Amino acid sequence: MKAILAKIFHPVERLFDGMRRKKRPDSVVIDPYLGFATPEHIVLRGRVLKKLKRTNPVLDASWITNLRQMVSLFLTDEVAGVTITAGEVTGITDEEGYFTLHLPRDPAWEGWQTVHVSAENGDDTDLAVFLPPKDAPYAVVSDIDDTVMETGAYSIFRNLWTSLTGSALSRHIYPDAVELMQRFADEKAPIYFVSSSPWNLHHFLQRIFTRAGLPRAPMFLRDLGLSDKQFISGTHGNHKGSAIDTLIAAHPELEFVLIGDTGQHDPRVYLDAAKRHPGRIRQVIFREPGKGADKRDLADIEAIKSLGIPVAHGPDFRPVLDAD
Known part of the structure; x- marks a missing residue:
């Protein structure tokens, strides 16, 4: 059933996305995710959007206020086809704005490290990545x-x-x-x-x-x-x-x-x-x-x-x- 629904709705979504993204925005921002490491690489992850969506929580706010803020997090304007660069490594955002970069791992790195990344004609930021300690027990x-x-x-x-x-x-x-x-x-x-x-x-x-x-x-x-x-x-x-x-x-x-x-x-x-x-x-x-x-x-x-x-x-x- 899910495969059938995908075949039906995916072309519709792409049509609307194409209409919405016909003009590349003048500026974009990077929504940073925490990365991880493999024995050979560090894996940087994030998403490119027209603007970041963040909530502004207040103690004792009404459920309606909280609902409005939570719904806003899902109303993202992602940007596809943007080149992301970290050092000599580049990647392209997919149709939902996501990107993943695999950079060579520095043998001396462990714990939390940051890597500077930039978006084509847009934002630049530091992405955090975690490398397990060399003496990790499990x-x-x-x-x-x-x-x-x-x-x-x-x-x-x-x-x-x-x-x-x-x-x-x-x-x-x-x-x-x-x-x-x-x-x-x-x-x-x-x-x-x-x-x-x-x-x-x-x-x-x-x-x-x-x-x-x-x-x-x-x-x-x-x-x-x-x-x-x-x-x-x-x-x-x-x-x-x-x-x-x-x-x-x-x-x-x-x-x-x-x-x-x-x-x-x-x-x-x-x-x-x-x-x-x-x-x-x-x-x-x-x-x-x-x-x-x-x-x-x-x-x-x-x-x-x-x-x-x-x-x-x-x-x-x-x-x-x-x-x-």
Whole structure:
């Protein structure tokens, strides 16, 4: 069904985009995303827009005000075909304005670094990129919705209400998630966040995480634009599985801790990842929000355990935190 919808709506979207983009804007801006590293490259990511959209959260703002601000984040005017330059490396923004640059990795770099990039006839800025420490013991991939931040993703209506009527000041980060992530950071484990939320929310989520005291970490979010093959860019599971594959390939020497929740059936996604990458999954941790794990989730958890992978699951992360 999604493939059929993509075939129908993608030409329509391109028609409207073509009408809207017929004239190249006089100036553009770069929406910067946090980058990551592979053994050979640093990977810089961002998006070129006509202007940046940012919310201005106010304590005790009405839900209507918050809704208006959240909707504005999705009304982006992306600019395709713009040349992006970082040193001697160049790239071109795609039809949704996204770009990815692969630069040679400096062997001396580790931790957070910045690289200056510029857009053709437009903005220039510094993009931040994270390189894991050379003595990293393992790596961590964590879901966001109902794993780190309460969203009610297990209920579509609750999720929409929470996501669209909250602000960066009102969104709730689980304290035990902050404690767990900080413990990983203290052990020098690189952390990566994966979510089905759109890239439009990258800066919004960064503000929430910073306010809550979560370690700064690259995010792998989702393009909600249409393509000729995908309607809303694939499924939650496919997106998360693909991000895990990318990160495992980027850290060939490390095992991984996978953290998620049962609200969106992460156990199946992580089970499939463990089967694709035998010997690479160190531990799996699940939060059980709402009504908890269902029979399918519990069966997948047992299947992960049968592979010899330790699994912790429950309504919170206290058992994991108290076990050390």
